[in-house]
Amino acid sequence: MFPNSRLLLAVIAVSVVIIAGCAPKKSPNTTGATGAKVQITGAGSTFVYPLMSRWSAEYEKNSGVQVNYQSIGSGGGIQQFKEGTIDFGATDVAVSLEEEKTFTRPFVQIPVVAGTVAVVYNLPGITTNLKLTPSVLADIFLGKIKKWNDVRIAQLNPDVKLPDMDIVVVHRSDGSGTTYIFTDYLSTVSSEWEQKIGRGKSVSWPTGVGGKGNEGVTGQVKQLPGAIGYVELSYARHNNLPFAAIQNASGNFVLPSEETGMEATAAAVERLKQDIRSSAVNMPGENSYPITGFVYVLLDTQPKDKTKAAEIKKFFEWVLKEGQKMASELDYVPLASEVVEMSLQKLAEVQ
Amino acid sequence: MNETTTGDPTAPKVRTHNRAATFWSDRLFRAAAVACASVVVLLVLFFAYELWRSSELSIRTFGWRFWISRDWDPVRERFGALPFIWGTLVTSVAALIIAVPLSLGTAIFIAEVAPRWLRQPVSFVVELLAAIPSVVYGLWGVFVMVPWLREHVQVPLSQRFGHIPLFAGPAFGVSMMAAILVLSVMIIPYITAVSREVILAVPQAQREASYGLGATKWETIRRVVLRYARVGILGAIILGYGRAVGETMAVTMVIGNRPEITTSLLQPGYTLASVIANEFTEATSPLYLSSLTELGLLLFIITLVINALARLLVWQVSRGEVQR
Amino acid sequence: MIRLSRTHEWWRRVLNVLALTLTGVCALLVMAPVFIILIYLVTNGIRSVNLEFLTSLPKPPGEPGGGLANAIVGSFYMVGLALVLSLPIGVGAGVYLAEFGQSRYAHLIRFVADVLNGMPSIVIGVSVWALLVVPMRTFSALAGGVALAFIMIPMITRTTEEMVRAVPNALREASLGLGATYARTMWSVVLPAARGGIVTGVMLALARVFGEAAPLLFTALGNRFWNLYLDRPMASLPTQIYEYAKSPYEDWHRQAWAAALLLIVVVLILNIVARVSTRERFRALR
Numbered sequence: 001m002f003p004n005s006r007l008l009l010a011v012i013a014v015s016v017v018i019i020a021g022c023a024p025k026k027s028p029n030t031t032g033a034t035g036a037k038v039q040i041t042g043a044g045s046t047f048v049y050p051l052m053s054r055w056s057a058e059y060e061k062n063s064g065v066q067v068n069y070q071s072i073g074s075g076g077g078i079q080q081f082k083e084g085t086i087d088f089g090a091t092d093v094a095v096s097l098e099e100e101k102t103f104t105r106p107f108v109q110i111p112v113v114a115g116t117v118a119v120v121y122n123l124p125g126i127t128t129n130l131k132l133t134p135s136v137l138a139d140i141f142l143g144k145i146k147k148w149n150d151v152r153i154a155q156l157n158p159d160v161k162l163p164d165m166d167i168v169v170v171h172r173s174d175g176s177g178t179t180y181i182f183t184d185y186l187s188t189v190s191s192e193w194e195q196k197i198g199r200g201k202s203v204s205w206p207t208g209v210g211g212k213g214n215e216g217v218t219g220q221v222k223q224l225p226g227a228i229g230y231v232e233l234s235y236a237r238h239n240n241l242p243f244a245a246i247q248n249a250s251g252n253f254v255l256p257s258e259e260t261g262m263e264a265t266a267a268a269v270e271r272l273k274q275d276i277r278s279s280a281v282n283m284p285g286e287n288s289y290p291i292t293g294f295v296y297v298l299l300d301t302q303p304k305d306k307t308k309a310a311e312i313k314k315f316f317e318w319v320l321k322e323g324q325k326m327a328s329e330l331d332y333v334p335l336a337s338e339v340v341e342m343s344l345q346k347l348a349e350v351q
Numbered sequence: 352m353n354e355t356t357t358g359d360p361t362a363p364k365v366r367t368h369n370r371a372a373t374f375w376s377d378r379l380f381r382a383a384a385v386a387c388a389s390v391v392v393l394l395v396l397f398f399a400y401e402l403w404r405s406s407e408l409s410i411r412t413f414g415w416r417f418w419i420s421r422d423w424d425p426v427r428e429r430f431g432a433l434p435f436i437w438g439t440l441v442t443s444v445a446a447l448i449i450a451v452p453l454s455l456g457t458a459i460f461i462a463e464v465a466p467r468w469l470r471q472p473v474s475f476v477v478e479l480l481a482a483i484p485s486v487v488y489g490l491w492g493v494f495v496m497v498p499w500l501r502e503h504v505q506v507p508l509s510q511r512f513g514h515i516p517l518f519a520g521p522a523f524g525v526s527m528m529a530a531i532l533v534l535s536v537m538i539i540p541y542i543t544a545v546s547r548e549v550i551l552a553v554p555q556a557q558r559e560a561s562y563g564l565g566a567t568k569w570e571t572i573r574r575v576v577l578r579y580a581r582v583g584i585l586g587a588i589i590l591g592y593g594r595a596v597g598e599t600m601a602v603t604m605v606i607g608n609r610p611e612i613t614t615s616l617l618q619p620g621y622t623l624a625s626v627i628a629n630e631f632t633e634a635t636s637p638l639y640l641s642s643l644t645e646l647g648l649l650l651f652i653i654t655l656v657i658n659a660l661a662r663l664l665v666w667q668v669s670r671g672e673v674q675r
Numbered sequence: 676m677i678r679l680s681r682t683h684e685w686w687r688r689v690l691n692v693l694a695l696t697l698t699g700v701c702a703l704l705v706m707a708p709v710f711i712i713l714i715y716l717v718t719n720g721i722r723s724v725n726l727e728f729l730t731s732l733p734k735p736p737g738e739p740g741g742g743l744a745n746a747i748v749g750s751f752y753m754v755g756l757a758l759v760l761s762l763p764i765g766v767g768a769g770v771y772l773a774e775f776g777q778s779r780y781a782h783l784i785r786f787v788a789d790v791l792n793g794m795p796s797i798v799i800g801v802s803v804w805a806l807l808v809v810p811m812r813t814f815s816a817l818a819g820g821v822a823l824a825f826i827m828i829p830m831i832t833r834t835t836e837e838m839v840r841a842v843p844n845a846l847r848e849a850s851l852g853l854g855a856t857y858a859r860t861m862w863s864v865v866l867p868a869a870r871g872g873i874v875t876g877v878m879l880a881l882a883r884v885f886g887e888a889a890p891l892l893f894t895a896l897g898n899r900f901w902n903l904y905l906d907r908p909m910a911s912l913p914t915q916i917y918e919y920a921k922s923p924y925e926d927w928h929r930q931a932w933a934a935a936l937l938l939i940v941v942v943l944i945l946n947i948v949a950r951v952s953t954r955e956r957f958r959a960l961r
Contacts, residue, residue, distance in 0.1 A: 037900075039900065039902070039907060041813070041814065041896070041907075041908055043814075043896065046921075049922075050735070050736040050922070050924070053733075053735040053736065053899060054735035054736065054738075055735075056735065056899060057734065057735040057738070057899075058735075060900075066899070066900045067899075068897075068898045068899050068900055068908060069899070070896050070897045070898075070908070071918065072632040072892070072893075072896070073632035073633040074633065074635070075630075075632055075633040075634045075635040075639075075640075076631070076632030076633065078635060079632075079634075079635075079640070083808075083809050083812075084812045085808050085809065085811075085812055085813055085814055086813075086814070093635065099635070099636070102637075168521065173607060173608040173609045173619065174608055174629050174630070174633065175425070175629075175630055175633030175634070176633070183426075197426065198426035198427065199426065200425050200426035201425070201633055201635060202425045202426075202630070202633070203424070203425065203426045204422070204423065204424035204425075204426065204427075209520075209521070209523060209607075209609070209618075209619065210607060210608060210609040210619055211523075211525070211607075213921055215921070216525065216607075219524075220523055220524075223501065223522075223523070223524070224521055224523075330736065372856075373856045376856045376857075376858045376859070377856055377857040377858055379858065380856075380857060380858035380861065381775070381857075383767055384767050384768070384770050384771035384774070384775070385771055385775075386767070387763070387764045387765075387766075387767025387768040387770075387771060388767070388768040388771040388772065388780075388781070388784045388832075389784075390764050390768065390828065391764075391768050391784055391787055391788050391791065391828060391829060391832060392783065392784055392787050394787075394791060394825060394828070395787045395790060395791055397802065397806070398794070398798060398799070398802045401801075401802045401805050401806075402798065402802070405805070452701070453701050453704055453705050454701075454705070455701075456697060456698040456700070456701025456702065456705075457698070457701045457702045457705045459698045459701075460698035460699055460701060460702040461702070463698075464695050464698050464699065465699075465702070473702055473706065475946075475950060476706045476709050477702075477705055477706065477709075478946070479709050479943070479946065480705070480708060480709055482879075482882055482883075482886075482942050482943070482946050483709075483712060483886070483939065483942070484885070484886020484887065484888070484913060484938060484939075484942065485886065485887075485888070485889075486886065486888045486913045486916050486917050486920075486935075487712070487716070487886065487916070487935045487938060487939060488712075489917070489920065490916055490920050490931055490932070490935050491712050491715055491716075491935075493920060494920075494928070495715055536708045539705050543705065567687055567688065567690075567691035568691055568695060569690060569691040569694040569695060570687070570691070572694075573694075590793075593793040594793070597793060597794065597795035598795075599795055599796065599797050599889050600888055600889055600917065604920070624795050624797060627795075627797055627798075627801075628797050628889060628892075631797075631801065631893075632892075632893075644801070647795075647797075647798050647801065650795055650798065651794065651798060654790060654793045654794055654795070655790055657793070658786070658789050658790045658793050659786070661789075662786055662789060
């Protein structure tokens with residue numbers, strides 16, 4: 001009488017068969033007699049997601065180990081790692097000393113790659129790289145410099161004819177590692193910024209409009225004449241947005257690139273050795289780009305599942321050695337060799 | 352107690368079964384049904400408990416000030432719900448303002464105006480609107496609607512009417528306006544479907560009486576049908592409102608996500624649901640996380656109230672029918 | 676209506692035509708987004724729905740191509756799981772409401788089911804994370820399925836209640852009169868009579884959860900690889916669309932459109948089947 005009831009039965013039967021057939025037992029965590037592949041689950045930073053999936057794909061080809069990385073956000077990465085629901089977490093912001101105390105098990109945080117943040121703008125007719133000093137940049141984002149032809153900008157760029165235009169600040173509206181690196185930088189170079197705004201993955205911006213994600217900021221800067229914003233380098237490049245040369249700690253105006261970023265990471269190594277949470281912003285060095293930051297992974301030092309832990313360790317060894325080459329292809333900043341060495345030492349703490 | 356709806360099951364009992372077995376099988380059956388029904392209650396209790404437990408820290412820290420504070424400063428850990436309450440209120444009410452006339456018109460069209468062969472297809476298409484997943488609305492919104500809106504609506508609006516607070520500021524595309532439009536499209540099918548049912552339930556005699564008095568079709572609809580159905584329609588609207596308040600994915604993708612109280616439709620905003628979706632994974636500190644769950648608790652309470660309201664109205668309708 | 680002046684009469688007629696036309700315009704406006712969205716989905720997605728998309732795993736950015744086979748399977752897997760979990764509970768609760776539905780407890784349940792129906796799915800996701808993901812110490816397909824089941828239960832409950840209630844009392848009485856137990860009557864007479872309607876409701880519930888991304892974000896998490904184990908993370912179409920739409924890569928945007936097209940096709944099929952079966956049911960009742 002009701003043909004569809006049979007359909008329903010069929011659907012139920014099929015689903016029962018699938019579920020019963022495929023998952024009767026706990027999944028094996030290690031390779032061996034079962035033949036199933038090892039699967040490592042990681043989650044966190046959206047910033048590193050593209051690179052991590054690239055690493056994962058390459059690594060699987062060589063080793064057969066599957067690294068499943070999901071971009072749920074750095075905060076999520078830390079939280080989930082703390083809860084023990086994932087094998088490793090990835091974050092653009094180092095876990096602070098205070099926060100570390102709330103962890104119930106020992107762990108290490110290891111820098112695996114770095115990134116640079118470009119200051120992009122949209123000025124009709126101007127495609128050259130403007131020069132900006134840290135204090136000018138901070139005052140622009142504080143809303144104190146309001147016009148593009150402000151004398152302080154003009155002095156830095158005598159060859160450029162700056163328009164009489166309002167500056168529209170565009171910032172990230174969502175929590176992000178990019179924002180952290182950028183506000184970390186502004187807090188380092190401007191005490192006013194540090195007192196009023198501070199550093200964080202999302203801050204209470206004194207001026208401007210928000211865009212969702214790097215794409216959102218890129219899109220809005222592109223749409224709005226007079227806009228200035230900050231995005232990861234790859235977004236600036238792929239969208240042909242001009243970006244600024246920022247004066248670094250040594251007084252030189254430097255453009256973001258793999259090389260200038262790498263120099264910044266190299267300069268950070270001494271500080272990292274003392275405190276792994278140290279950032280790579282405003283590093284000394286002839287050509288080090290000042291707005292540079294690390295991506296960290298969080299790993300258990302005394303994991304329960306030793307076989308799996310060994311595989312995780314192997315994967316990150318590979319990331320720190322072979323994986324760095326892939327970083328620059330995707331516009332990330334490979335770690336300087338000194339930092340790689342230090343990270344490998346840290347990795348050795350995993351038992 | 353079974354007799355309530357089904358007559359009296361205990362009365363006619365021919366003895367084909369063992370009496371005890373009958374007794375126990377009925378008992379068992381009833382117990383199983385009660386158990387299943389209780390799962391539903393347990394679920395809500397569980398959700399409420401879970402939300403309460405995780406927002407405790409924020410409730411203890413901020414107290415009632417949380418609800419009226421407009422700060423949302425993750426660096427200094429000062430959190431307040433007001434910008435999100437504002438954003439939720441503005442987007443959902445504005446979406447209703449757009450959706451209600453359109454939905455009512457459509458419901459009337461389907462129930463009263465359209466030729467018979469057209470009714471099924473039209474209501475099917477309208478119901479498809481409800482079937483389109485939120486994330487697909489979001490995808491379409493981000494890549495198609497938002498750029499179009501910026502270029503053809505917002506830029507002219509801000510140029511011509513920029514001095515009015517409602518359209519102040521530069522045009523971004525992602526904005527309260529975009530969220531309102533997507534939301535109204537998403538709640539239209541709910542309001543339409545329920546209104547159509549209510550309109551169809553109006554007794555034919557009412558219409559015939561009106562025609563008999565010489566009324567035109569429109570007069571009949573306006574003065575008789577809509578009046579008769581008004582409480583039910585109000586219920587439909589409240590139901591749609593509940594949807595608008597809780598909608599997450601699509602809104603998150605187009606609203607611009609900025610915790611600021613603005614009167615301009617062209618500016619980005621934020622809603623309770625979208626701030627949870629957006630920042631839950633990025634929240635690094637326990638207080639931040641707890642504040643987000645308190646927003647969830649707030650959302651939970653709001654949906655509770657809205658549903659209670661809708662339910663009360665429905666009761667009133669069923670009670671009213673007896674009197675008519 | 677009583678005044679009979681000519682102009683007034685004329686105006687009434689014009690108003691009638693205008694107002695009725697306006698309702699038609701409303702209907703057209705309301706229907707337009709369906710077609711617009713469908714057209715965009717088809718034009719942007721159709722070229723990318725090919726064998727590779729349907730059968731291979733995702734590729735990392737920078738390497739064009741790849742597909743979402745694991746997400747497609749994952750979606751069906753978790754929705755199937757949700758069906759198995761929610762169907763008995765939902766139908767049981769619905770039968771309770773229809774048959775014993777006048778008690779205070781039943782009113783409470785009905786109210787609670789409506790509240791659950793209107794609850795934002797993200798809240799459900801977060802709760803299930805606390806319920807299953809944290810104790811199991813892993814994101815899992817099971818948690819995803821349970822989260823979806825929690826969404827389906829109230830929907831199935833309410834349709835079952837309506838459909839069981841619509842079954843004529845004469846049927847029940849006849850069965851009871853023949854000496855069948857109450858349980859037997861429900862099982863062999865009432866539920867079969869209501870089956871068509873329940874199936875429709877279940878289909879619509881399936882269509883809804885098939886497109887849900889929010890409750891899966893913190894439960895199933897996602898997976899780049901194949902997985903059929905209950906206790907491992909699993910990919911799904913909606914979360915993958917969200918992921919890809921956020922990304923900066925053209926190739927992923929292309930695949931997001933393709934995935935959305937696929938999603939909408941499944942949802943449409945479920946809706947159409949539900950619709951056809953409803954018509955069948957009405958014919959049978961007539």
